[in-house]
Amino acid sequence: MCMKEHVEKTDGTTFPGKTFADAVLRPVFNIQREYYYKPFIKISKAHVVMLYEQKIIDLNESKKLIEGLNEIEKKDFSAVEYNTSYEDMFFTVESKLEDIIGEDVAGRLHIARSRNDLDICEFRMVLRVKVIEIMERLNNFRKVLLNLSKEHIETVMPAYTHTQPAQPTTLAHYLLAFYDSLSRDYERIKKVYENINLSPIGAVAITTTGFPINRERMCELLGFNDVIENSYDCIAGSDYLMELASTLMILNTNMSKLIKDTLDFCTKEFNAFYLTDPYVQKSSIMPQKRNPSSLEHTRPMASAAIGEANCVFNMLHNTPFGDIVDTEEQLQPHLYKSIENTIKVLNIFTSVFATMKVNKDLLLNRSKEGFITVTELADTLVREKGLSFRKSHKITASIVKHLINNNLSIGDITPEILDELAQEVGVQELNISPQDISKALDPVNFVNIRKVTGGPAPEETRRMLENREIKIKEDIDFYREISKDLEDSEKILGDTVNNLLLIGI
Template sequence: MYTKEYVEATDGVRFPGKSFQDAILEPVFDVQKQYLYRPFIKISKAHLVMLQEQQIITPDEARAIMQGLLEVETIDFESRRYDPSYEDMFFMVENALADKVGIDLAGRMHIARSRNDLDICEFRMVLREKVLEIIGLLNTFREVLLNLAAENIDTVMPAYTHTQPAQPSTLAHYLLAFHDSIARDCGRLMNAYHTINHSPIGAAAITTTGFPINRERMGELLGFDGLVENSYDCIAGCDYLTECASALMICNTNLSKFMKDVLDFCTREFNAFYLSAPYVQISSIMPQKRNPSSLEHTRPMISKAIAEANAVFTVLHNTPFGDIVDTEEQLQPHLYDSIEYTARVLKVVCAVLVTLKVNKKVLFDRAHEGFITATELCDTLVREKGLSFRLSHKVTSALVRQLIDRRMAIADITTELIDAIAADTIGQRLGISDQIIRAALDPVHFVAIRTVTGGPAPGEVRRMLAKRNAALETERAACEDCRARLRTADAALADAIAALLK
């Protein structure tokens, strides 16, 4: 029976109980050693530099502790297994340091800090790197989209509304539209980066400390843009996680919509995109098949990325505003996994889009089907004959219905046919010339005259492409500037350590 005596016999009567160790402490340690050990050491170095600069510990103490810490840094923690003698990685490292410099000196390094501010600082340092990684991949994806758009400025195709052919556009116009949604995703993730990259270190448990520490100095040495100023907010605020999760969910939702379209474009029936050989698989039984498996795999990965990011909200809603384990090691990997799935998707999609072939003729021919230039014929009747748009719409709708009923094509439209339908519907003949009709019904003409800002006309698309390429370079430079600041902080920390060791 599952009794107290049974549990005490199997779990033990001292910390940690075996079930607690197996189900929680060991998996948490695995996360710590994989992601948090290096940031922990870096934070400890910065803290030690600050303690000595603030004369909270002596130069000799700081030098001895730093030398021990540098030795501990060489330990291959990733290969270590959880040791129940220590509660977690923090105490394991502190014990390793004590072995090098003695328990008294090792204990001095923990003046004016807590696992609370240490943990949050580690989490932010890991996440900021991963966010910069995904922004970099998204910027590469944007480059791919812009290049593909530049190759297809004159690739006329149907634009779709409600999944039905609606009006002529171009592939470039379509790709630019999707690029712009991805550009906004980059902006959201960059905003998330700047939220993440504020330092909580020095908050200690939740109310700072009575020691005269310098929080700004530690933040500077660790590459943060500034402080999370309120120490309670440092520990309790978790919106840096939800902001990042939200940006990832929006990004992957956008990606999912694009992948739906791209896979449709790859179908034999649609026949617009032809994937190159490295990204298709042959059926095990049907030798003619070219399965777009590379793209198919991206769909569940996108779904997983959304699910992992959404888990952040699921875990955090209705939790206390304070120090709480809900935000800690069991939660953080959900964001890491969301970013990892997103990165895998982007790497595949970039390769596929760079190498695919566009069936421009099929798209061009399809732009002549389904009466999708009817809007321009309607507009032409307004411009040429002074009809109100509603009367013109009535005539054009009746014309299209008759063409469908009589199984006629758009090329069968003549002056006489329009006059007959106009006489029946609005009581007047319009006498519009065949030449004007032909121009109005030409998909290339339809696209060419849509020169309004944001339209598909080639000149307007070229303007948008130039603007977006320039914006991409600016945003790439901003992302690189963030990386450069982190490298500069690393160099400053190294210099401070060198000065301390002298």
């Protein structure tokens, strides 16, 4: 038997071929069944209302269509299996509607619409809900970061560059830096939402229709903020997907940095953060172990979120600017998985950071180690003795080297040592007092005098916190407002449909 005969025997000679159905159509149907059935019914009901209001179909047809859709909506569509007699969910539902109200009336539903604009509308309706969920979880975590920052405005700790202790800062200053990164993520997500929540309905296949439809009315009934004006853009533009994907990649990359630092701070060697019992696991053999498994599991979650989001670019790359519904149907689950993992990461960190303990005394002591306050000693020599910073830097570098070579600590610096080392670089006696040296090398003083905008001084940190508390209230209000808008649109559609059914009764 030749290959052609073999394929025709196994796949058949009519649409759809078994291989095509098994590899593509059945998996796509399962995706449609899980995510798009309810949006499909909502869009269909809104479409019936609009067609009636525009006098494209009559009242009797409208009522029959709504009653048929209501009956289908009550059925458990999750139990429906793919049937090769129907290409996808669209035709499956259309067939069920024909069984209920008759083929002729059911066929009126498809006036002035296509799977192109219908599918894109479903994608956008699902994604906007998921984006709102990200907003909620990101707000929850940011609130926890703000609360933790308020508790640790004066918790002095080392700041690190190149993974080495660099200068003293505070835990609040450190946490607010992450908070600000996540706030920019929130702004990106808000913009993504605005670009997702636009209606493509009415584009039909690509060029709209000769029927006098009302796209703005559909936009209102389905809770969109506005209409995508150009009908070609409605069905071909996919940048809203890439915008969401890139935002998810940025957010999870930001979170991955916090994951890395937090796991380091939980080690016995760092011993700065102590996770409470619900978020650590015991070793199966070593009874002393407290494994921060809750956080360890977030690493692959964040990586998976980035990888799934990157699939969006890989799948859309080099596709034509035209109908990309088929591509998007297989693409969407990658976005959903990325969102799911992102939410898990945010949920875990919200719980862990809301309950963890901080070793304040240890962090303060660490700030006194490693000569990380000598930058302020160099600055003091500039301010008090009029030295150039370059010369002052040489002197303090010599001091650190001298202390290390002689197995001394930073507390062993004396005016005499300073004068001796200053003379080696051509500076006469500095005449700096022990009190000035001690003050310059005190990590608490180091932090307190850094009052420049954005610095770690407690008063500046409090100012930043106040501003961020105002802004997050605005962000929470935005989240609540758009959530309510979607709830209201559901009620508007429901009331409109019910009122249509009551006409003439």
